[in-house]
Amino acid sequence: MNEKHEQLIADYLKGNLDEQGKQKIEELLAKGEIDFIDFRAMEQLYDELKMVPVPEPGPQQSSRFYEMLEKQKQLSALSITERIAVFFKKGIAQLTMPRLAYACLLLIAGGFIGVQFGNNDEEMEQLSTQMQEMRQMMMISMLEGPSTTDRLKAVHISSQITSADDQAVSALLFTLNNDPSINVRVQAIEALKRWGKDEYVRKGLINAIAKQESPIVIIELADAMIELELKNSAKEFKQLLEERELEYNVKQKLESSIAALS
Amino acid sequence: MMKVKQGDLDKLGLLFERYNRPLFSFFYRMCKESQLSEDLVQSVFERMLKYRSTYSGNGAFTTWMFSIARNAHIDHYRKQKRRAESDEELDEERVGTAPPEYAERDGKIRRKEILEQALDQLDDDKKEVIVLSRYEGLKYKEIAKIQDSTEGAVKVKVFRAIKELRDIVTTLSEEYSDE
Numbered sequence: 327m328n329e330k331h332e333q334l335i336a337d338y339l340k341g342n343l344d345e346q347g348k349q350k351i352e353e354l355l356a357k358g359e360i361d362f363i364d365f366r367a368m369e370q371l372y373d374e375l376k377m378v379p380v381p382e383p384g385p386q387q388s389s390r391f392y393e394m395l396e397k398q399k400q401l402s403a404l405s406i407t408e409r410i411a412v413f414f415k416k417g418i419a420q421l422t423m424p425r426l427a428y429a430c431l432l433l434i435a436g437g438f439i440g441v442q443f444g445n446n447d448e449e450m451e452q453l454s455t456q457m458q459e460m461r462q463m464m465m466i467s468m469l470e471g472p473s474t475t476d477r478l479k480a481v482h483i484s485s486q487i488t489s490a491d492d493q494a495v496s497a498l499l500f501t502l503n504n505d506p507s508i509n510v511r512v513q514a515i516e517a518l519k520r521w522g523k524d525e526y527v528r529k530g531l532i533n534a535i536a537k538q539e540s541p542i543v544i545i546e547l548a549d550a551m552i553e554l555e556l557k558n559s560a561k562e563f564k565q566l567l568e569e570r571e572l573e574y575n576v577k578q579k580l581e582s583s584i585a586a587l588s
Numbered sequence: 589m590m591k592v593k594q595g596d597l598d599k600l601g602l603l604f605e606r607y608n609r610p611l612f613s614f615f616y617r618m619c620k621e622s623q624l625s626e627d628l629v630q631s632v633f634e635r636m637l638k639y640r641s642t643y644s645g646n647g648a649f650t651t652w653m654f655s656i657a658r659n660a661h662i663d664h665y666r667k668q669k670r671r672a673e674s675d676e677e678l679d680e681e682r683v684g685t686a687p688p689e690y691a692e693r694d695g696k697i698r699r700k701e702i703l704e705q706a707l708d709q710l711d712d713d714k715k716e717v718i719v720l721s722r723y724e725g726l727k728y729k730e731i732a733k734i735q736d737s738t739e740g741a742v743k744v745k746v747f748r749a750i751k752e753l754r755d756i757v758t759t760l761s762e763e764y765s766d767e
Binding site for chain 2: 329332333335336337339340342364367368371372374375376377378379380381382383384386387388390391392394395398399402508509512540541542545546575
């Protein structure tokens with residue numbers, strides 16, 4: 327088969343051919359210049375390729391990206407001398423609050439385990455609950471800190487908390503509604519989604535819609551509402567569309583989300 | 589992307605939300621490893637930031653993005669060449685060894701698995717044109733730009749890749765039906 331025919335078939339498979347092109351293919355098939363069985367087998371295979379699935383990326387992909395973006399933003403805001411200083415301080419900086427906090431946490435946990443090793447299941451359960459409480463306290467305290475990177479890390483710590491109490495959820499909702507960093511807000515939505523069955527979280531997420539200015543956060547909230555099937559949120563989105571001058575892609579996203587939720 | 593280039597780095601978040609899944613899908617179809625695909629997606633966005641000044645705005649953004657993705661994949665492949673070669677040997681050993689429960693699966697699942705295996709057996713170069721064209725929906729002209737080739741050459745490559753894939757699928761189907 328010559329290259330012209332190969333190109334024609336490639337165009338046919340992609341759906342690029344107009345009527346004249348399709349006619350040309352029919353003629354070549356009729357004349358036997360393109361093998362009919364080969365052609366149909368390729369056509370069928372091309373169609374079937376869509377069956378091969380791809381998994382979804384994990385949630386950590388998003389966390390890693392926003393953490394990297396935040397660091398880059400901070401770096402971009404610095405002068406050259408400050409950047410050099412950052413470079414030299416990097417090693418020391420890695421020993422800052424989150425790592426020290428983790429170290430303390432591990433030390434205390436080690437101590438508990440050391441003292442109570444061999445005791446019964448009830449005590450181990452108690453220890454596990456205490457660990458959860460400490461994680462929660464650490465998360466809340468870091469969420470209130472001035473560093474965006476630390477606040478992002480605090481949101482990530484929430485992924486290690488199996489069941490959050492109202493205090494932790496309130497802290498994340500407060501972050502979602504008030505944090506100056508868009509990236510921290512987006513990550514707060516991701517974190518809250520994991521407790522999406524909790525009525526308090528569901529209400530909090532719906533109430534957060536009207537408080538958002540950033541297109542990224544609004545889009546992320548729209549995705550969360552669909553994922554959690556929060557139909558009541560459609561009303562909030564409609565209101566947002568009526569009251570605000572939104573960017574074109576945000577408008578489109580909200581309209582499709584409203585349709586999906588209705 | 590123009591806004592990112594001008595210093596509004598937050599806009600990269602919008603691009604991430606829109607394109608992280610297509611990029612993940614591209615890498616996953618090329619390498620079949622979720623963790624590696626996520627690492628490569630991260631690497632693409634890091635490169636976008638690093639080389640944002642080189643973005644000209646001429647042509648589609650996706651063409652520029654997939655060019656970066658392709659380079660990231662090639663760089664990784666170069667670094668891991670030795671390991672990849674041993675993986676290929678393993679793959680070769682795996683060919684034709686159907687899992688024991690294979691006969692019990694229904695036809696559609698079997699066909700899907702054969703297609704997956706067949707795609708894995710294609711050279712990266714051929715697999716890439718199929719992934720970009722069939723799965724990522726890029727036009728032949730865009731693929732030509734990414735691969736620094738011509739539209740005609742891409743069409744020929746797609747045709748030959750599909751043809752080879754069909755041959756592999758036929759062989760695998762026969763092997764499995766013999767068992």
